[in-house]
Amino acid sequence: MVGGVTVSNATLHNMDEVERMDIRVGDTVLVYRAGDVIPKVVKVVLDKRLAGAKRIKMPTLCPECDSRIEKPEGEVVARCSGGLYCKAQCKEAIKHFASRRAMDVDGLGDKLVEQLVDTGKISNVADLYKLSVDQLASMDRMGAKSAENLVVALEKSKATTLPRFLFGLGIREVGEATALNLANYFGDIDEIRAADVECLLAVPDVGPIVAQYIKLFFAQEHNLEVIDQLSESGVQWPKIDVQTNKEKPLEGKIFVLTGSLTKITRNEAKAKLQQLGAKVSGSVSKKTHCVVAGEAAGSKLTKAQDLGIDVIDEDAFEKLLAQYEL
Numbered sequence: 001m002v003g004g005v006t007v008s009n010a011t012l013h014n015m016d017e018v019e020r021m022d023i024r025v026g027d028t029v030l031v032y033r034a035g036d037v038i039p040k041v042v043k044v045v046l047d048k049r050l051a052g053a054k055r056i057k058m059p060t061l062c063p064e065c066d067s068r069i070e071k072p073e074g075e076v077v078a079r080c081s082g083g084l085y086c087k088a089q090c091k092e093a094i095k096h097f098a099s100r101r102a103m104d105v106d107g108l109g110d111k112l113v114e115q116l117v118d119t120g121k122i123s124n125v126a127d128l129y130k131l132s133v134d135q136l137a138s139m140d141r142m143g144a145k146s147a148e149n150l151v152v153a154l155e156k157s158k159a160t161t162l163p164r165f166l167f168g169l170g171i172r173e174v175g176e177a178t179a180l181n182l183a184n185y186f187g188d189i190d191e192i193r194a195a196d197v198e199c200l201l202a203v204p205d206v207g208p209i210v211a212q213y214i215k216l217f218f219a220q221e222h223n224l225e226v227i228d229q230l231s232e233s234g235v236q237w238p239k240i241d242v243q244t245n246k247e248k249p250l251e252g253k254i255f256v257l258t259g260s261l262t263k264i265t266r267n268e269a270k271a272k273l274q275q276l277g278a279k280v281s282g283s284v285s286k287k288t289h290c291v292v293a294g295e296a297a298g299s300k301l302t303k304a305q306d307l308g309i310d311v312i313d314e315d316a317f318e319k320l321l322a323q324y325e326l
Contacts, residue, residue, distance in 0.1 A: 003033045014076040015058050016021045017041075024045050024053035030039045036298075049307040064088040084124065084222075091117050097125040101135025101176060101265070102168030103160055115139050125168075126229035129154055158234045162189065163271075165237060169227075173215040180271035181205050182214070187242040189227070204274045228258040249324055253289040255280050256304070259297030261314055271320065272321055284309065 001007075010031045012018055021043055023029065028048040034040045040191045058078055060069055067082030084090045094113050098105035105128070115124045121135055133156070135282045136147035166189070174182070183187035187205045192214070200211035217223055255278050257266055264272075269292065270280045284291060291304040291311045304311050312320070 002039060003036060005033065005041040007031060007033070012041050012042050014290070015056075016076050018056050022055075024049065024055055026050045027051050047194035062088075063085055087117055089124065094122065094125055094128070096170050097168040098128070098157075099168075102125065102164055103157045104164070105150075105157045107150040108153070112139060112142070124226050124229075126226045126233060129151060129158070129233035129235070153272075155234075158236065160237050162237045162240060165189070165235070166192070169217070169223075171217045173210045176265060176267040177271035177274070178203075178205055178210065180268065181274060183240055184275050185242065187240045193224070205271075248275075251277035253278045254287055256282070256284050256288050256291045256300055257294075258291060259294030259296040260278065261292075261317075263314060263318060269317070273303055276324055 010029075011034075012023070017023075021041070023041070026049075028045040030045060031039055032042055032043045058069065061067065062069055062080035062082055065080065065082045066085040067080050069078050070079040070081045079084050080089060082089065084093060094117065097103055097111055098108045098113070108128070116131075116139070119139075121131065121197070122128060123152055128246055131151065133144065133147045133151050136142055136150055137144045139147075142150075162183040163176070163180040164175065166182055167176050169200055181204045182192055186195065195215075195218075197208075197211045197215050200206055200214055201208065206214070230260055250273065255273050257269055257280065261269055273280050281288065284300050284307065286307060288304065288307075288309050290313070291300060293301045293304075293307055293311050301311065
């Protein structure tokens with residue numbers, strides 16, 4: 001029990017933290033909830049360390065595909081260099097693509113994705129739309145009816161939106177908010193594919209590093225082939241009417257989001273505010289214009305009230321967006 005909550009897993013972040021605290025296999029550690037939320041390992045209880053406790057070592061090769069593990073200079077995260085050649089990365093890319101916030105393919109569970117990749121029935125996200133009822137029905141724990149339902153769900157998922165599709169592609173550092181900003185700025189994927197880094201930097205919330213990741217993704221031929229295959233399979237979305245010269249009603253305003261939103265994700269709310277010209281900050285200050293307070297809002301709400309800053313609830317926020325037809 002930590003702060004009234006039963007904690008079963010705690011965050012170590014990365015190998016730098018493991019080495020800094022000299023954490024070893026079998027160690028007893030102290031845990032606290034960072035920001036009263038995220039369980040985090042603080043330090044090792046050395047007097048409880050077992051004799052001969054082994055140090056934790058980062059492998060040099062990926063345990064899944066034997067590709068070299070790389071840790072780029074200036075980054076803390078070590079990554080398998082195998083890309084989609086690595087079955088583990090391939091599986092996670094497909095799971096992400098089919099997830100509720102991306103293409104929302106109902107009935108495509110993690111275990112089924114792993115089976116489909118392991119048996120060679122799919123090797124990328126475009127292969128999902130080539131699956132037949134017979135192929136699916138032959139999988140473990142998949143009857144004919146479940147297979148039919150999944151094929152229907154895949155067909156339904158073809159009608160999507162550009163932000164969902166971009167998010168589903170799994171471009172590094174492109175979350176829901178950035179995907180929405182890219183879609184609203186360019187209007188369609190062909191324009192994004194053709195954009196250079198300078199053009200990408202003009203998109204709200206896209207910095208030099210993210211711009212490079214986007215450019216690199218669309219520069220790789222195999223990624224473009226998968227996108228083309230998805231289009232040929234019937235995946236489509238309405239083109240967005242881009243009005244670059246339209247005055248943005250919240251230009252220069254600073255908003256802060258706090259608490260849990262139930263009708264929209266925090267990333268979606270952030271993207272919509274940025275679309276209207278607002279800046280979304282992570283902290284409340286005298287320069288803040290408005291705080292959107294969801295359920296269980298904490299210290300940010302208190303500070304806003306103390307500073308006399310406007311506070312609106314989720315219903316009022318929904319009306320604000322509706323006012324500008326978002």
